[in-house]
Amino acid sequence: MPHKRRSQSWTELKKAGNECFKTGQYGEAACLYSQAIKDVEKSGKNSEDLSILYSNRAASYLKDGNCAECVKDCTVSLDLVPFGIKPLLRRGAAYEALERYRLAYVDYKTALQIDCHIPAAQDGTNRMTKCLTEVDGHSWREKLPPIPIVPMAVKENFSQATCQTTQHNGTREKYKSVPGEDVIKKALYLKEEGNALVKKAEYKKAIEKYTQSLKHNPSEITTYTNRALCYLSVKMYKEAVRDCGEALQLDPANIKALYRQAQAHKELKVRDFPMNKNCIVCTCFSNLFDLC
Template identity: 70%
Template structure:
């Protein structure tokens, strides 16, 4: 049996490792992935993507086996070979969390969300880390975070294409799409800045127009939603403000401005329960937020 394994190709060893992982044989899976890595490195091919997958798979086995330190090492090696790999980021985040290294876990969860804002594991992890860091460091916990990497647009586009059923047919248009998306993001930023200028002048209607145009170019910019929500509050368009805050919180569940502005809108809509719920969530993140404490006092006086 041992002799047979020595003659297997790295791809066969990987497949055998996958099978062991599925059946809960994590120690055996680690051995097989290790042999696959050695085979691939010795072959001279050194395909970085294949190596990245093998290290990430072995990391998953280490995580299941309770060896978080080795999981983190393998995820880091995998991410060196394939930067911004979502599985490696989530596995490393889980290992960091298990070792109570909450700042590093938060950074990895937030980085994963930049690539897919609908990842339940990343959303849940971010919320857990926000609470843990607030308990540990207090209201200024964000100041102690390591830098959160900015995911390049080209990486986001690659992920979007990989998720598409027509990915193969779209490959020829990747370069053109990347260029267009870069233009869209740049245009969105300029439109957002124009909106900010109108806010400073007190012209909230014009600001809404600019923010709306900006979001049509880049619908993933959180601050544009919260800025437009502020304008809607000034224009007494409270349902619209709630909708914008909802969108912002989908992208960043712990966004202070979105929680506060939605609470303000709920107050005006006479939805006391929803207002209190948002302020309670906000104060768990920033217990000394004076504006929120005052609004909570005001809303509790409402009948």
């Protein structure tokens, strides 16, 4: 039974929810965010705080396979603060899992208008284009709902916020930072060396190669998922969860990251991560163990 948290402020509840989310306790995280939402709504705090809380709870629902609730929370978040990148991507991933490909395309495409360098939005748009072409043929664009036009001010604010976050916190810039061509080639070479070692079942050596590769290019999703596979093979499950989390920050709908994260949670006996039939990870099991 969860402990009573009535004395906690909404910011403390949010922080506790974030910690639960990081450790894979998505149901508990959703409960904490729900309490924080109630407190913020009662106090009449600004819409930005409330938007973030709804988006965070949506992320918990998405990880938990509750895609319908994820869509609802993302929609509320976007009503409060229009054109938020995270709720757009999360709702897009949820729509995709629910096979509502036209709506998923609209969300991914809207995110691309805000920043055309977001890998999750690029990959999502490409996936939906392929799906819609197969379903509706070459006239699929005619059947799309209207795609919102993103105001220039929103694009500029996002760009400034991203740059400021990088400068102030010294953190990796996930969307804007593009390594040089030589650096990317070096990262790819190290990754391929890691792949070769995996084929020989030399997982610890492969981990070293992937780690070196990520130092050169920390935004390569498949390197994280490949290293996660190695961590699973050597029973380093917490490390596997961490790598899958990094991959999912870059691409919230990444099938391999979702599946391998679920495997790691199962080994860690985190029961708050069910393989729900509505979860996108359950829509495709083939080739999940292949290296990219």
